[in-house]
Amino acid sequence: MGKGRLEAFSDGVIAIIITIMVLELKVPHGTDWSSLTPLFPVFLSYVLSFVFIGIYWNNHHHMLHAIQHVNGKILLANLHLLFWLSLVPFVTGWMGENHFAALPVALYGFVLLMTGFAYLVLARLLAAYEGKDSQLALALGRDYKGKASLLAYAIAIPLSFVKTWMAFIIYVGIAIMWFLPDPRIEKTVAK
Amino acid sequence: MGKGRLEAFSDGVIAIIITIMVLELKVPHGTDWSSLTPLFPVFLSYVLSFVFIGIYWNNHHHMLHAIQHVNGKILLANLHLLFWLSLVPFVTGWMGENHFAALPVALYGFVLLMTGFAYLVLARLLAAYEGKDSQLALALGRDYKGKASLLAYAIAIPLSFVKTWMAFIIYVGIAIMWFLPDPRIEKTVAK
Amino acid sequence: MGKGRLEAFSDGVIAIIITIMVLELKVPHGTDWSSLTPLFPVFLSYVLSFVFIGIYWNNHHHMLHAIQHVNGKILLANLHLLFWLSLVPFVTGWMGENHFAALPVALYGFVLLMTGFAYLVLARLLAAYEGKDSQLALALGRDYKGKASLLAYAIAIPLSFVKTWMAFIIYVGIAIMWFLPDPRIEKTVAK
Amino acid sequence: MGKGRLEAFSDGVIAIIITIMVLELKVPHGTDWSSLTPLFPVFLSYVLSFVFIGIYWNNHHHMLHAIQHVNGKILLANLHLLFWLSLVPFVTGWMGENHFAALPVALYGFVLLMTGFAYLVLARLLAAYEGKDSQLALALGRDYKGKASLLAYAIAIPLSFVKTWMAFIIYVGIAIMWFLPDPRIEKTVAK
Numbered sequence: 055m056g057k058g059r060l061e062a063f064s065d066g067v068i069a070i071i072i073t074i075m076v077l078e079l080k081v082p083h084g085t086d087w088s089s090l091t092p093l094f095p096v097f098l099s100y101v102l103s104f105v106f107i108g109i110y111w112n113n114h115h116h117m118l119h120a121i122q123h124v125n126g127k128i129l130l131a132n133l134h135l136l137f138w139l140s141l142v143p144f145v146t147g148w149m150g151e152n153h154f155a156a157l158p159v160a161l162y163g164f165v166l167l168m169t170g171f172a173y174l175v176l177a178r179l180l181a182a183y184e185g186k187d188s189q190l191a192l193a194l195g196r197d198y199k200g201k202a203s204l205l206a207y208a209i210a211i212p213l214s215f216v217k218t219w220m221a222f223i224i225y226v227g228i229a230i231m232w233f234l235p236d237p238r239i240e241k242t243v244a245k
Numbered sequence: 246m247g248k249g250r251l252e253a254f255s256d257g258v259i260a261i262i263i264t265i266m267v268l269e270l271k272v273p274h275g276t277d278w279s280s281l282t283p284l285f286p287v288f289l290s291y292v293l294s295f296v297f298i299g300i301y302w303n304n305h306h307h308m309l310h311a312i313q314h315v316n317g318k319i320l321l322a323n324l325h326l327l328f329w330l331s332l333v334p335f336v337t338g339w340m341g342e343n344h345f346a347a348l349p350v351a352l353y354g355f356v357l358l359m360t361g362f363a364y365l366v367l368a369r370l371l372a373a374y375e376g377k378d379s380q381l382a383l384a385l386g387r388d389y390k391g392k393a394s395l396l397a398y399a400i401a402i403p404l405s406f407v408k409t410w411m412a413f414i415i416y417v418g419i420a421i422m423w424f425l426p427d428p429r430i431e432k433t434v435a436k
Numbered sequence: 437m438g439k440g441r442l443e444a445f446s447d448g449v450i451a452i453i454i455t456i457m458v459l460e461l462k463v464p465h466g467t468d469w470s471s472l473t474p475l476f477p478v479f480l481s482y483v484l485s486f487v488f489i490g491i492y493w494n495n496h497h498h499m500l501h502a503i504q505h506v507n508g509k510i511l512l513a514n515l516h517l518l519f520w521l522s523l524v525p526f527v528t529g530w531m532g533e534n535h536f537a538a539l540p541v542a543l544y545g546f547v548l549l550m551t552g553f554a555y556l557v558l559a560r561l562l563a564a565y566e567g568k569d570s571q572l573a574l575a576l577g578r579d580y581k582g583k584a585s586l587l588a589y590a591i592a593i594p595l596s597f598v599k600t601w602m603a604f605i606i607y608v609g610i611a612i613m614w615f616l617p618d619p620r621i622e623k624t625v626a627k
Numbered sequence: 628m629g630k631g632r633l634e635a636f637s638d639g640v641i642a643i644i645i646t647i648m649v650l651e652l653k654v655p656h657g658t659d660w661s662s663l664t665p666l667f668p669v670f671l672s673y674v675l676s677f678v679f680i681g682i683y684w685n686n687h688h689h690m691l692h693a694i695q696h697v698n699g700k701i702l703l704a705n706l707h708l709l710f711w712l713s714l715v716p717f718v719t720g721w722m723g724e725n726h727f728a729a730l731p732v733a734l735y736g737f738v739l740l741m742t743g744f745a746y747l748v749l750a751r752l753l754a755a756y757e758g759k760d761s762q763l764a765l766a767l768g769r770d771y772k773g774k775a776s777l778l779a780y781a782i783a784i785p786l787s788f789v790k791t792w793m794a795f796i797i798y799v800g801i802a803i804m805w806f807l808p809d810p811r812i813e814k815t816v817a818k
Contacts, residue, residue, distance in 0.1 A: 059252055059256060059306050059310075060306075061632055061635070062252070062253060062256045062635060063256045063259070063260055063302060063306075065632060065635045065636045065639055066256055066257055066259075066260030066261070066448075066639055067260045067263060067264055068636070069260075069636055069639030069640045069642075069643060070260060070261055070264040070265075070639070070643055071264055072640060072709075072713070073640055073643040073644055073647065073713055074264065074265070074267075074268065074643075074647070076647075076713050076714065076716060076717060077268075077647065077650075078272070079714075079717045081651070081717065081720040081721045081724055082721065083724075085725045085728035085729070085730050085731055086730060087730065090730075101710075104710055104713070108703075108706040108709075108710075111636060111706075112699075112702055112703075112706070115632050115633075115636075115702070119632075126303075129303055129306070130299075130303075130424075133299040133302075133303070136263075136299075137292075137295055137299075140263070140264055140267050140295070141267065141270075143267060144267060144270045144272065147272040148272045148273065148276075151272055151274075152276045155276035156276070157276050157277060157278065158276055233703075250443055250447060250497050250501075251497075253443070253444060253447045254447045254450070254451055254493060254497075257447055257448055257450075257451030257452070257639075258451045258454060258455055260451075261451060261452055261455040261456075262455055265455065265456070265458075265459065268459075269463070317494075320494055320497070321490075321494075321615075324490040324493075324494070327454075328483075328486055328490075331454070331455055331458050331486070332458065332461075334458060335458060335461045335463065338463040339463045339464065339467075342463055342465075343467045346467035347467070348467050348468060348469065348472075349467055441634055441638060441688050441692075442688075444634070444635060444638045445638045445641070445642055445684060445688075448638055448639055448641075448642030448643070449642045449645060449646055451642075452642060452643055452646040452647075453646055456646065456647070456649075456650065459650075460654070508685075511685055511688070512681075512685075512806075515681040515684075515685070518645075519674075519677055519681075522645070522646055522649050522677070523649065523652075525649060525650075526649060526652045526654065529654040530654045530655065530658075533654055533656075534658045537658035538658070539658050539659060539660065539663075540658055
């Protein structure tokens, strides 16, 4: 089974998710600077989530570039990833509108943790389907970066209830770590 | 006529439907657990509908994979399917926000029944267009699963007014039954 | 210049337009039949607009199927068509929520008139670019159906202020007339 | 790495941005002309932004048509462009709903300035990747038009606080200047 429609559908869903988040930036009624001030945390959350979803699209693009075929299990694992991604606008809005209160920050981390986990499952299934000597399997290797991210989220979630800003710093750190396209896959594919 | 744009348009519409449902998960004003509690039934409805729409996308993908061409009637039958799918976010929101009251649960079932019927019509038209010895016609066969689903919806709708939770259990059962990609088509295509 | 991205972008925009209209079907607070009653005119408007936009997608699909290349003017004419289509959700919502009052029904007709006009301009440009002996030019011919629709809208708009329901009947009549894919193009292409 | 998915994802995001702007045109409660009056500035903003986003899609289409491959940096530069484009619906709504007050008009210009800057960065990266003798590099040349636009925005932003309508006139002027597809690229490609 070809991968074309899987890519097209994922592109569609991710494009919509990344765009509807901006609807949480509600148009203010005033026209001065002070009417923009309450939007600042919402905007900050939007930027962070835009970067995260952009990274996922980017890596999803790289990963599927390295493979040729998909099966039924992979379609389901991809839907599972899209499900968690689809919850990002909700937690982004909740975190932003409540000025980074503890529980919203923790839930934001939980959704990112589940998204990262769903991505890891999809990557494993793809690597297994391609074979352990495939480009993708070699490129993924032991996937220290993916596992480190999951660990960091798992630390950040309880930390939200102690020092909320520290959890937020961890999220930003993970985003920066992933910001550049995965050199493992790009290098291996380039060989 | 090629099937490319039919797939692209359907992917677009289904991707939007599956994503705008999350807009019913309205960001709560509070920041504690109790402010999330009223969202639980909305979230549960969202999960169920996400699974249903994911299944439709999945099976639509499989079905169109097995064919090569489409005609005008098929385009209309596909639009008909998309019409009923487009009503899923509305009935999902109504069911979730009213904590699974009888009429919303019944209407949810009715929209799923009509969606299932529209899918069946599309499948028949595709099989007829491909010919009765085609892969698709053989793969669909007598389509016990599709017919059983319609029957189950037809039972669940009146049942909503008697024991609402039983109707809901039937919907969940149908979702589980369809969750895995249709082995009939995958097997036949693989031959 | 290839037509691939023109089709992809148009499919995307049309898919979103046809889907966001359903957001006007606001989830009611009650759970009985009477809470659905005020939604009936909104639903009726939605069905009519879904059919119209479905027809446009369908015919757009047929028309672009018959051509190979596009130029800058055609891209702009296509954007012009998408602009008027993008106003359909607004006029649909206004007409539905006001139970088919005179001015909303007239404005609905005006947007459909401009959409039809934009479609006609796009068709002319495509036929001119392909050459007067092209499949598309022959298929369009004198385009009685397109011109008749524009005339019908032009009659319906003032009529909205006299007998609103007659304007609505005209819209429904036009929708039915266009409902089947254009046999002119399909036949010519099939030759 | 192929450019297909970059185009598909960008088309998706741009299609959604151009379409969700129409959601700011809130359905009015009245049914007479006076209930439409307050929507006029919102509509005017919508038209201007539709033209701007249409131009970006158009030129993005032209630019990517002239190239064959993309790399990781280009994907990020494209995401950066989409980020600024995604803020257009917000500033469009704010400007329209406040009848072109000074600060919203300035912020509108700022978002357009950053979008133009992001486009310029993307164009530079593409030209560098293709090589300085490539079609695209030659077509872009010294890019007087792009630079002139950025300068014009930089003038319009402070001007918003002095004579708001003059800033608006500048935006309209830039839109008109870009309205036709870039002849530089079309000509060079056509050679």
